[in-house]
Amino acid sequence: MALLEIRDLSVAVDGNPILKNINLNIGKGETHVLMGPNGAGKSTLGNVLMGNPAYEITGGSIYFNGLDIKEETADKRAKAGMFMSFQNPLEVPGITVSSFIRNAISQKTGEKIKFSEYRKELAADMEILDFDKAYKDRDLNVGFSGGEKKKAEILQMLMLKPKFAILDETDSGLDVDAVRTVSAGIEEYQKHEDGALLIITHSTKILESLHVDYTHVLVKGEIVADGDAALVDEINDNGFEKWTEREAK
Amino acid sequence: MDRERSEVNDIDRSLYDFRYEEKEGEFYRVKEGLTPDIVTEISKEKHDPDWMLDFRLKSLQIYNDLKVPDWGPDISGLNMDDIVTYVRHKTGMQATWEDVPEDIKNTFERLGIPEAERTSLAGVGAQYDSELVYHNVREEVLEQGVIYTDMESALTGEYADMVREHFMKLVPPTDHKFAALHGAVWSGGSFVYVPPGVKVDIPLQSYFRLNAAGAGQFEHTLIIVSEDADLHFIEGCSAPKYNVANLHAGCVELFVGKNARLRYSTIENWSKNMYNLNTKRAICEEGATMEWVSGSFGSHVSYLYPMTILKGNDSHCEFTGITFAGAGQNLDTGAKIVHTGERTSSFINTKSISKSGGESTFRSALTIKEKAKDAKASVSCASLMLDDISRSDTIPAMDIRTNEADVGHEAKIGRISDDAVFYLMSRGISEEDAKAMIVSGFADNVSKELPLEYAVEMNNLIQLEMKGAIG
Ligand SMILES: Nc1ncnc2c1ncn2[C@@H]1O[C@H](COP(=O)(O)OP(=O)(O)OP(=O)(O)O)[C@@H](O)[C@H]1O
Ligand SMILES: [Mg+2]
Numbered sequence: 001m002a003l004l005e006i007r008d009l010s011v012a013v014d015g016n017p018i019l020k021n022i023n024l025n026i027g028k029g030e031t032h033v034l035m036g037p038n039g040a041g042k043s044t045l046g047n048v049l050m051g052n053p054a055y056e057i058t059g060g061s062i063y064f065n066g067l068d069i070k071e072e073t074a075d076k077r078a079k080a081g082m083f084m085s086f087q088n089p090l091e092v093p094g095i096t097v098s099s100f101i102r103n104a105i106s107q108k109t110g111e112k113i114k115f116s117e118y119r120k121e122l123a124a125d126m127e128i129l130d131f132d133k134a135y136k137d138r139d140l141n142v143g144f145s146g147g148e149k150k151k152a153e154i155l156q157m158l159m160l161k162p163k164f165a166i167l168d169e170t171d172s173g174l175d176v177d178a179v180r181t182v183s184a185g186i187e188e189y190q191k192h193e194d195g196a197l198l199i200i201t202h203s204t205k206i207l208e209s210l211h212v213d214y215t216h217v218l219v220k221g222e223i224v225a226d227g228d229a230a231l232v233d234e235i236n237d238n239g240f241e242k243w244t245e246r247e248a249k
Numbered sequence: 250m251d252r253e254r255s256e257v258n259d260i261d262r263s264l265y266d267f268r269y270e271e272k273e274g275e276f277y278r279v280k281e282g283l284t285p286d287i288v289t290e291i292s293k294e295k296h297d298p299d300w301m302l303d304f305r306l307k308s309l310q311i312y313n314d315l316k317v318p319d320w321g322p323d324i325s326g327l328n329m330d331d332i333v334t335y336v337r338h339k340t341g342m343q344a345t346w347e348d349v350p351e352d353i354k355n356t357f358e359r360l361g362i363p364e365a366e367r368t369s370l371a372g373v374g375a376q377y378d379s380e381l382v383y384h385n386v387r388e389e390v391l392e393q394g395v396i397y398t399d400m401e402s403a404l405t406g407e408y409a410d411m412v413r414e415h416f417m418k419l420v421p422p423t424d425h426k427f428a429a430l431h432g433a434v435w436s437g438g439s440f441v442y443v444p445p446g447v448k449v450d451i452p453l454q455s456y457f458r459l460n461a462a463g464a465g466q467f468e469h470t471l472i473i474v475s476e477d478a479d480l481h482f483i484e485g486c487s488a489p490k491y492n493v494a495n496l497h498a499g500c501v502e503l504f505v506g507k508n509a510r511l512r513y514s515t516i517e518n519w520s521k522n523m524y525n526l527n528t529k530r531a532i533c534e535e536g537a538t539m540e541w542v543s544g545s546f547g548s549h550v551s552y553l554y555p556m557t558i559l560k561g562n563d564s565h566c567e568f569t570g571i572t573f574a575g576a577g578q579n580l581d582t583g584a585k586i587v588h589t590g591e592r593t594s595s596f597i598n599t600k601s602i603s604k605s606g607g608e609s610t611f612r613s614a615l616t617i618k619e620k621a622k623d624a625k626a627s628v629s630c631a632s633l634m635l636d637d638i639s640r641s642d643t644i645p646a647m648d649i650r651t652n653e654a655d656v657g658h659e660a661k662i663g664r665i666s667d668d669a670v671f672y673l674m675s676r677g678i679s680e681e682d683a684k685a686m687i688v689s690g691f692a693d694n695v696s697k698e699l700p701l702e703y704a705v706e707m708n709n710l711i712q713l714e715m716k717g718a719i720g
Binding site: 050051052053054073074075077078079083084086089090092093094095100103104107108139156160 | 672686690
């Protein structure tokens with residue numbers, strides 16, 4: 001049984017169909033890459049999996065750990081072990097990175113972690129991401145640069161230890177060094193948590209040091225190709241022309 | 250220090266709603282209603298000096314002559330004939346908690362007052378219904394020459410002349426109908442005098458608890474901070490919920506001397522059967538600084554607009570406030586500033602939140618007189634509506650009589666962002682907690698200004714309101 005099973009999933013926003021009959025299985029510890037042109041519906045898929053109520057499921061089902069989660073709210077999905085690094089993380093004034101993550105962990109696990117332990121772990125994870133320690137006492141994402149917001153997303157992922165994480169263009173907006181440190185953070189998650197991943201990206205840089213199991217191509221709301229890591233290179237060379245041309249006919 | 254201000258705690262309203270049944274004959278109280286006889290009886294009970302009895306009776310006359318305000322929330326549910334204006338525990342005021350009657354002591358224990366006193370306050374006055382039941386000041390503060398007593402003793406004590414000179418001079422009974430009511434039936438409250446140059450390092454606090462059903466609380470707070478002195482005064486208020494109307498018409502008069510600083514922090518947390526018709530006013534001498542930090546929670550109806558008169562040149566005022574109106578509440582709050590001195594400056598920054606049909610109105614009145622050359626003023630108000638049935642209004646009034654003033658105004662009304670709620674929920678936080686977190690963040694300007702314990706209390710109140718637990 002796959003960790004995540006998406007069957008014939010169709011999704012609409014404000015009555016407009018966006019995703020059509022998506023089928024996708026992601027096993028424990030597997031890394032999947034999702035590519036596709038702008039507006040194809042990649043973020044939509046991420047949001048639907050995570051339970052954003054703005055998106056309406058018009059057909060199909062989503063199973064996580066064998067349970068139908070279609071009706072579950074986002075917090076329940078997070079508690080079950082799902083996570084999403086947002087394409088555009090939101091600013092949360094009035095709560096620091098440190099107290100937010102601690103709060104989220106205690107809500108997720110139902111237990112309060114010891115402050116000293118927590119602090120050590122947070123410091124270690126920030127180190128991996130080469131994230132300035134001072135940021136732990138800043139309000140979450142408030143006034144962060146694009147790259148800093150993405151680092152804060154990965155920091156949350158490392159701290160919350162999900163079983164499955166969607167990374168929606170986590171690499172975009174990162175400078176060369178930041179891509180390297182963030183990808184080190186992702187590697188850490190793959191190895192130590194045996195975490196499964198769905199990486200949405202337009203660039204292959206972040207994938208260079210990561211092990212990739214499968215690649216999927218999404219065009220106009222449909223998965224038009226599935227492959228292994230080699231498919232990433234092919235797209236890198238030729239773009240999506242092959243599939244968009246076919247669509248056009 | 251790691252300020253875990255936004256910690257989501259398990260709290261419940263029973264902390265505030267909790268009350269002991271009153272024992273037979275434990276309290277002295279006057280009859281309901283408002284007559285010259287009742288006013289005279291209160292005056293006798295309090296051993297007023299003669300001038301005060303006259304003052305009360307004149308105030309009653311003024312009260313009868315004045316009209317109920319016709320511009321704010323409806324207060325027709327308040328009938329003075331049903332209100333008991335004076336209720337006092339027979340034990341009187343004590344200087345140690347051990348001597349305070351058990352039930353009352355336990356009530357204050359639950360509210361955390363003795364604990365706060367031990368850890369972070371220089372002095373505490375605790376009022377239960379109409380009079381103080383406990384009052385104590387730290388030795389070192391007394392040695393600095395600071396006077397902090399109940400108003401009753403102040404009227405006849407060493408500083409009697411000073412009290413008489415200032416009492417209801419800033420807020421005269423003619424100011425409005427409920428100021429007149431206050432003048433007639435006031436009881437309880439605190440008097441503070443800080444001598445020249447004295448800086449009180451840790452705050453003083455008065456806590457007002459209105460426990461009796463159908464009663465009114467009319468405490469009078471008079472604070473005089475002399476030249477170059479410095480004080481932080483904290484006021485806390487709460488009451489359990491009843492099915493009958495309760496009334497709070499307190500009065501606060503603050504005199505801030507030359508180059509002195511006074512910070513006045515309040516968390517008002519009334520139950521939702523309360524009519525809160527409170528008047529607060531400060532006057533600043535040259536170079537003085539007045540800082541208000543104000544959290545308005547609870548009450549059925551509130552009229553509350555602390556006013557600051559910037560009389561001295563170069564005096565300065567900051568007002569930071571938050572108002573939270575939930576179901577069945579109509580809270581009309583704001584601030585008034587009058588600039589008369591040159592180069593005076595004022596800064597108003599308020600937040601208002603409305604939820605479950607609550608109405609919240611922010612009313613500001615800024616006056617800059619002709620002689621207030623080079624005055625600077627800024628008014629900013631942000632409102633957050635948590636649903637479609639709640640209301641938020643902003644009513645800014647400005648009267649600027651000089652061209653040489655710099656005035657800014659900003660008002661924002663917004664709704665809670667679904668995207669932000671989803672973002673927090675995706676981290677495992679429930680919808681309710683996510684919204685509470687966003688609201689706490691919105692209220693951050695006020696909680697940042699409060700000492701940690703009070704910031705935590707305010708956050709707890711927000712959590713309570715968000716959970717709809719306050720009935
Ligand atoms: N909340 C929304 N309201 C209206 N339209 C939406 C909404 N979310 C997505 N869409 C539309 O759905 C389509 C897919 O958008 P989506 O963000 O999923 O694309 P994407 O593949 O992530 O693109 P990109 O690579 O640019 O991030 C777009 O046409 C977009 O305009
Ligand atoms: Mg996208």
